[in-house]
Amino acid sequence: MINSMLEQTLRPVLLRAAARNNADWCEAMCRAHGLRGEFRADAWSSPTRTPPYYPDAVTLTEHVDTGDLLARVDIRTPGATLKDSFAALDLHQHGWTPLFDATWIARASQPAAGTRWRRVRTEAELQDWERAWDGGVRELFRPSLLEDPSVLLLAAPGLDTGAVLSLGAGVVGVSNLFTADGVDPDRAWGECVAAAAAFCPGLTLVGYEHGPDLAVAERAGFTPLGPLRVWLRD
Numbered sequence: 001m002i003n004s005m006l007e008q009t010l011r012p013v014l015l016r017a018a019a020r021n022n023a024d025w026c027e028a029m030c031r032a033h034g035l036r037g038e039f040r041a042d043a044w045s046s047p048t049r050t051p052p053y054y055p056d057a058v059t060l061t062e063h064v065d066t067g068d069l070l071a072r073v074d075i076r077t078p079g080a081t082l083k084d085s086f087a088a089l090d091l092h093q094h095g096w097t098p099l100f101d102a103t104w105i106a107r108a109s110q111p112a113a114g115t116r117w118r119r120v121r122t123e124a125e126l127q128d129w130e131r132a133w134d135g136g137v138r139e140l141f142r143p144s145l146l147e148d149p150s151v152l153l154l155a156a157p158g159l160d161t162g163a164v165l166s167l168g169a170g171v172v173g174v175s176n177l178f179t180a181d182g183v184d185p186d187r188a189w190g191e192c193v194a195a196a197a198a199f200c201p202g203l204t205l206v207g208y209e210h211g212p213d214l215a216v217a218e219r220a221g222f223t224p225l226g227p228l229r230v231w232l233r234d
């Protein structure tokens with residue numbers, strides 16, 4: 001059942017807000033790496049290759065001039081990715097292949113009732129948080145993110161659960177959620193919802209998931225909004 005505060009008529013609005021929020025998060029990550037993207041009515045894009053795991057463009061509407069958008073992305077070197085936020089593009093003829101499909105999700109904020117998650121504040125804490133998120137990654141999350149008012153890196157004591165909350169488009173985006181080995185993912189999602197209520201009270205939560213993680217998010221009260229597709233250019 002759709003959350004009582006997320007009526008059917010709100011889904012298109014929330015889907016666009018989720019896409020814009022995600023583009024804002026991608027821009028924040030680029031800023032942390034000394035890069036700047038560009039927002040236009042149809043999409044956010046970066047003329048320079050973005051940090052690993054982050055797309056080179058995020059569409060903000062179904063109606064995109066594909067040739068114009070691809071001209072704003074660096075396709076001279078392999079590995080460009082594009083987030084088709086509405087699964088509306090056909091990039092096969094341009095030399096792109098689907099990387100994965102996912103589903104946008106949203107959940108109304110719950111009343112704040114406390115949280116054990118805390119905000120990452122120092123560079124040392126950031127390094128520990130990054131290792132807990134992915135032990136094979138180094139310096140993807142830069143210290144300047146700690147000073148960005150639109151970004152909250154959060155984790156429980158002991159770093160057994162954590163996530164990023166990003167503000168933008170009037171909603172709060174949930175991304176990079178992690179759990180330590182043996183931790184119930186349902187617990188992590190529940191703690192994330194509680195943390196969002198504590199740190200960003202009253203704001204609708206958005207994000208995207210696929211596979212088993214989507215099912216866990218739905219059990220935590222998230223509602224599917226619509227499909228997205230990430231494309232890769234080899």
